[in-house]
Amino acid sequence: MAILDNDSLLARYRFACALAESGGKRAHEFYLRRDRLQIDHKGTDLQDVVSMADREVETFIKSRIAEAFPEDGFLGEESGTSDANNPVLWVVDPIDGTSCFLNGLHTWCLSLAIVVDGEPVTGVVYDPNHHELFHAHKGEGAWLNDRPIQPHSASTVAGGVMGVGTSHRVSCADFLPFLDALLQHGGMFIRNGSGALMSAWAAAGRLIGYYEPHMNPWDGLPGLVLMREAGGATNDYLADEGIARGNPVLLANKTLYPQLQQWVKQPLR
Template identity: 30%
Template sequence: MIEVAKEAAIESGKITLSLQGKRHTFIGKEKLGDFTTEADITSEKKILSILQTKFPDHNFISEEIGKIDNGSDYWWIIDPLDGTIPYTSGLRTFGVSIGLLKDKKPILGVVNLPAMESLFWAEEGKGAFLNGQEVKVKANNDLSEAIVAFGLGHRQERQKMLNELVMPIADEVRYPPVVDCAVFGGSMVAAGIYDAFVHYAYPWDFAAAAVLTTEAGGKVTDLKGKPIDWFQPRIMYVASNGLLHDEILSLIE
C-alpha cells in the first residue's frame, strides 16, 4: 500500500507544480480564509483515481469531496493541496498529504512537498523516510533551546490561538515560527528540524504527518495528552520529539 500511496502523492505533486504559476479561481468554504482552487480539485481527482483503482472497497475522507464510507476498516485521509494560500502566492510551503487508518489508528503516511523535492513516507513499525533516507526527531530535551512552530488557523481564530497557545510557549523556547502549511510543519518535526508543532487542524492536515512523527520517534496527541480522535471535524494537537511533549502540554493547560 505504501508504494501506491507514494505514486499518488508524486503524481498529484506534479499536478500542483504544473498549475502553481497560473491564475487561480478561489472558491470560498464555510470559514473566512479557507479556500480551494482548481489545483486542489485536480490533485484530489488524481489521488482518488489511483487509490480507488487499487483499493475500491476502502473508505476515503478527502478535503474537497468529504467522506466516502464503504464499510471498510481502512480509511484513506487525503489533503490534495495543503497550504493553498502560500501555494497561490508563489511560495514553496505547500504539500500533498495521504494517510491511512486501520481500525481508527494511523498506520501509513506519505507527504510530498513537491516544490522542495521532498517526499516523506512512513509505515507503522518500519520507520520514517525522506527521499529514501531514514529520519529521526531531534534529540533535544531542553525547551529553552527548542524550535516550537505554530499554525494560526483561520483569521477569526487567530487571537484565541495567540492568547491560549502561542503566548504561553513563545517566551519559553528558542524560536516560535509561524508555519503556513500544516503538512510542512508536521514533516519538519519528523525530520528533526522543529522540536514541536502545535496546530488546530482538520484530520487530513496531519494524518500522514502523524505517522511520520511517531515512526521518527516522536509523539502526537491532543492538548490533554490523549490519542487523536481522527473522526472529529477539527482537532487541536501537538506533534513533538516526545522528549518535550509533556512540558509543552503543561504550558497550555
C-alpha cells in the same frame, strides 16, 4: 475488522508514496500557472480558499485509489467522504497551504494518510517544490526520500525552533497561551502556512515540534504517523471522534513533549 495481512498494508504504503509524488507533480503544474486558476472561498472565512487545482488533483488521487483498492474508503478535503466508516480509509489533502500556493510561496504540500481499523498506519507528505517525500508506515520507520529521519534532540524549547499553526476555527484564547509560554521560556516559532509540512519538518528534526489547537484529519494525521515512527511522541488525535470533528495536534521528541503539553489550554489525550 479489516482483514489485511502485512503485505497488503505495505502494498498500500508503496502505492501511497508513488501516488503522492504523481499527485504533487500535477499540483506543481498548476502552481506554475496559478495566475490563471479559478479561486473560490469556503464559507465566510476569506482565509479558507480553494482552487481548481485542489479539486482536480483530489479527483485524480481519488480515482487512482478507487482503481487500485476499490474496497477502501476515501475522505478528502474537497470532495468529502465516500465511506468514512470503512475499515480502511484514505485521508487526503491535495494541497495543504492553498493560500501559500496561490501567492507563489513554496510552503505547500500534498498530504495523505491511511487509517486501518481506527488507527493511522501510513503518513505521507510530499513537497514538490523541493522534491522531498516524507513517508512512514507503522513498524517501518520514518523517512525523507531514502534517508531515515528522527526528531530534534532538544531538551528545552530554547534548543531550536517550534512550529505552530492556528486558524479561525478556534479563538485566540485557544492559541495565545501556548505562544506566550513558548516565548516566556526562551523559545522561538515559525508558521509557514502548511501544518502538514511543518509536522513533517518536526518529524525530520528541522523543528523541535509542532502545535496547532485544531487540525482537520487530512492535515493532522500524516505528521502524527511520521513523528511516531521517527521515535517521537504525539497526542491521541483520534480521541473524541477526531476523524469527524478534528482535534489539536501536538508532537515533539519524548523529552520535550511533556513540557509542551503543560502549555496547551485544552486537555490532550
